[in-house]
Amino acid sequence: MSRGDPPQCAECNMALNVSHVLIDCRLYTGQRRAHRLPGRLDELLECQKKRRISQRGYRRPNSAELVAEYKTARRRLNKAIKDSKRQCWEELINEVDKDPWGRPYKVAMTRLKNQTTPSPTCPQFLKTIVTALFPRQRKFEYPVVQCELEEIPPVSENELMEACNRVGSSKAPGLDGIPNIA
Numbered sequence: 766m767s768r769g770d771p772p773q774c775a776e777c778n779m780a781l782n783v784s785h786v787l788i789d790c791r792l793y794t795g796q797r798r799a800h801r802l803p804g805r806l807d808e809l810l811e812c813q814k815k816r817r818i819s820q821r822g823y824r825r826p827n828s829a830e831l832v833a834e835y836k837t838a839r840r841r842l843n844k845a846i847k848d849s850k851r852q853c854w855e856e857l858i859n860e861v862d863k864d865p866w867g868r869p870y871k872v873a874m875t876r877l878k879n880q881t882t883p884s885p886t887c888p889q890f891l892k893t894i895v896t897a898l899f900p901r902q903r904k905f906e907y908p909v910v911q912c913e914l915e916e917i918p919p920v921s922e923n924e925l926m927e928a929c930n931r932v933g934s935s936k937a938p939g940l941d942g943i944p945n946i947a
Contacts, residue, residue, distance in 0.1 A: 784810050812842040 771780045776792040819835040861869045938944045
């Protein structure tokens, strides 16, 4: 950039600088709303300006006055930040009524995901939890039914080899874990 005159805003015919874009210009109002920038950024820029002036002027005779101005600007900025947070919180609460699974849900889940809860160590409490989650079931008595026993025909070696050839060797092993190649 050259050290000449700064570029002019096409909308306002003012010098195009950061504070103009972030605070004053009507042309960028939509972008400020889209990025949820608070409307009180002028307090932030004023606070930064006062801080720079007070830090650079610590050897001046009016340094105490500069520091006091910075402190008041900082208090105003902190109040503006708290007001903005309160307003955003109220907007978030109002959004819950409209869309409970949208942004409010995401905010709540990110807060809950980062919390760690300690495991319970009391034996009685653990026993209560285990008995509630895994209740004891009464033993099931299988009824004994007498039925006629059929005789199972024996399997020949040829039948066994045919069954093995049908399975194929590149298949996964069964429940017994024995591969089909064996």
